[in-house]
Amino acid sequence: MVENNLFKNGDWVQGKSRDGELIHGFVETVSDNREIVKVNVVESDNEKAVGKSIWIPSKWTEKLPDLEISNEAHLLALIDLALLSKDETWFMELSGKLESIKIHPKITARKSEVQIPGNRIVKLDFK
Numbered sequence: 001m002v003e004n005n006l007f008k009n010g011d012w013v014q015g016k017s018r019d020g021e022l023i024h025g026f027v028e029t030v031s032d033n034r035e036i037v038k039v040n041v042v043e044s045d046n047e048k049a050v051g052k053s054i055w056i057p058s059k060w061t062e063k064l065p066d067l068e069i070s071n072e073a074h075l076l077a078l079i080d081l082a083l084l085s086k087d088e089t090w091f092m093e094l095s096g097k098l099e100s101i102k103i104h105p106k107i108t109a110r111k112s113e114v115q116i117p118g119n120r121i122v123k124l125d126f127k
Contacts, residue, residue, distance in 0.1 A: 015061035
């Protein structure tokens with residue numbers, strides 16, 4: 001597991017509750033002594049825990065790696081989540097990423113079929 005002092009608000013984590021339930025969520029609060037964290041549970045094997053915030057020892061929690069999301073649909077879904085959780089900082093960060101994607105779109109296709117007028121057989125692979 002990760003050292004206690006590495007957790008900060010907004011980090012996505014997974015771990016176990018005091019009752020042994022598997023949880024997945026994000027850190028809302030880190031205690032002053034960094035020994036416990038308050039996690040907003042997004043997924044759990046106990047459905048009653050989903051949507052609730054629980055305090056758990058940080059040593060029972062593991063920080064998940066940050067993911068780089070560059071898909072517009074995923075960003076829009078995360079923006080909705082930021083609005084629901086009233087997280088203005090996260091909302092602004094996601095909105096900036098979305099704007100960046102709109103200004104500088106990337107070519108995401110690795111392989112595609114390109115039709116050249118008059119020749120319907122040609123297939124070109126882009127790498």
